[in-house]
């Protein structure tokens with residue numbers, strides 16, 4: 001996400017940084033480019049105007065123009081303005097302080113990802129916050145909707161309200177809260193029906209459910225890919241029913257990111273969470289300062305470390321690290337490492353979080369950043385014998401043919417895997433020699 005902005009902004013700042021002194025004309029020129037970049041990224045016009053004015057005002061001050069590295073000073077001002085536009089520093093957490101069962105109302109248009117997001121939030125609250133969650137679908141419009149939520153709940157191993165045909169949305173909501181109270185649930189997530197577009201009947205239904213349940217959160221789910229429409233939808237929902245927070249889905253698909261930048265100013269509602277994929281784990285807190293860092297190509301190391309610590313199996317990584325240190329890294333370990341990288345999501349997503357990688361990513365072929373190659377490698381490794389995995393050196397032509405046939409791969413693919421393993425082993429040896437400090441230097445230089 002934000003590739004459009006990130007690429008253009010880095011061009012602007014590279015130019016500014018190259019100068020020892022800045023004139024007002026230089027700043028004006030940079031601001032023109034910033035303005036165009038934001039408009040191309042689909043940021044709402046009033047937000048762009050306000051942003052550029054704020055930055056220009058501060059950037060033409062004498063302090064900045066006289067500073068030793070004016071380009072850097074302007075970048076800092078832009079960074080601060082981005083954080084402001086994104087909603088200010090720090091993530092805004094879900095309000096879960098009320099007495100149990102805490103109702104969370106999910107609203108939004110059909111297809112925005114509302115049901116999926118309900119499942120994601122349920123899974124997150126249950127695994128991270130140890131809350132007992134009950135999921136309930138109030139969608140009586142689409143016949144399959146309640147069933148869809150029930151299946152999602154099973155996938156997330158979260159309880160769902162039994163389906164009783166013929167009830168109205170308000171009746172289902174009340175039954176959900178009663179069940180929550182009776183059975184000791186901490187949180188009850190109410191997934192309302194969506195419509196293809198905003199209509200009064202939808203808003204009235206949401207208002208009635210709200211009045212009947214008094215939710216701690218009314219979360220609006222919007223599709224980031226719809227750009228300005230996402231912002232207009234949020235505005236309409238906020239005016240009609242009032243929302244306490246926004247969840248933006250499909251952040252994985254939106255290269256522009258304009259909706260994220262316009263949301264706060266246009267609707268007043270904070271983005272609380274973002275969805276970045278179809279998997280139930282693909283839900284992130286929205287940290288404006290980290291997102292600003294990504295846009296400016298400063299990376300999001302905090303996010304990366306968090307993601308790694310959440311998704312990786314510590315015991316497995318420790319065992320691996322130990323083996324590497326002893327120089328006993330074999331193909332079984334390689335397969336285990338592939339599994340761990342896969343858990344972290346797409347390689348592209350990981351590159352996004354590394355400082356200075358935005359540009360590199362642009363130069364790489366996105367399709368090659370696909371983790372499916374890891375799945376192929378795992379398949380190939382699993383058709384090797386134990387001995388072959390332990391001592392890959394014995395894998396010569398006839399063994400390669402057998403392994404390729406067994407895993408539906410070509411001999412070339414087997415060769416590529418062995419080469420990659422070899423490269424990795426060489427790298428391990430080098431890292432061992434350098435020690436941890438050397439590794440940091442090497443990685444960051």
Ligand code: GDP
Pocket residue numbers: 108109110111112113114115116117194248249250251252253274275276277278282
């Ligand atoms: P609803 O009609 O609003 O309840 O939408 P659904 O939850 O049924 O989602 C519609 C489609 O969007 C499904 O195929 C989901 O898997 C997909 N989806 C939901 N959230 C995300 C996301 O963050 N990223 C991507 N790529 N797909 C998503």
